[in-house]
Amino acid sequence: MSTNPVIDVDELNVRYGDFHAVKDLSFQVEPGELYALLGTNGAGKTSALEVIEGHREAASGTVRVFGQPPTDRGAIRPRTGIMLQESGFSDDLTVSESVRLIGRLTGRVDALDAVLKTVDLSHKTDTRVSQLSGGEKRRLDFATAVYGRPELIFLDEPTTGLDIQSRDALWDVVQQLREDGATVVLTTHYLEEAQQRADRIGLMHQGTLRQQGTVSELTRALPASIQFSLPPGTATPPMHSAPVSGNAYVVETFDMQRDLKQLLDWADDHAVELLGLSAAPTRLDDVFRAVGSEPATS
């Protein structure tokens, strides 16, 4: 860990009355990193992010953003773009007025036309927010988060409700900002996006951080799988495999190369056709399911 993380969270606790929503959460986000804070519903991600974004007070713990307390909005806001889960735009403002307003509030400047073009809203510049579709509102939200090319960008479920072209366009913009050194904090329930994009992932469940690491560090503890079906009447292969239904089999493995070779050699030797053969690495979904079924900590 560097001595100058962009975000430094130490023993953060968030409470709503008697309810303890975030429990002793500690993590750091390094410069230029894309850190995905993932978790089950109600895990405490939004609560933690609200403190880090300066929107909520912690019950206890220390949070620093660019070395400053998040409540020091004057120092942090010009350097930070935030795409919230739900936009807080005024329905009466037009698209261009909404982006300009965020620019004024945060002190960031940018070429408005160019930013609207990247999110494909050039043709909606003078349209009121109330007349935008759900996906267009999300794209406007994203435009305000990246306006002024901030050094730190929070993306809270950024692609929810977006079609595939808009998702690809959004990730292209994020990629360009990252190439310029931007740091990104992502929350999403689309695990394949996190698996593909994140440098590191923190997995929260019931208020605590249960696992943290790169995708390969998180998936290492769970087996990958080989799946196939056998023609009726074929003998069972000489390896630990569980029939899932009828003649369909799943082999769970921590050594894909060895087990796949053994299976293919056996099939060759016995002239057996392995129907629908597929070999799949461990997915983040599997880690997520395992964490989501863990019991609560006190």
Ligand SMILES: Nc1ncnc2c1ncn2[C@@H]1O[C@H](COP(=O)(O)OP(=O)(O)OP(=O)(O)O)[C@@H](O)[C@H]1O
């Ligand atoms: N204002 C509030 N008052 C009381 N409880 C709250 C409040 N906001 C959130 N909570 C509770 O705190 C817990 C954490 O909520 P939070 O929104 O931080 O979770 P999350 O990880 O973002 O969930 P999701 O993935 O469902 O958006 C939940 O049990 C939620 O019901």
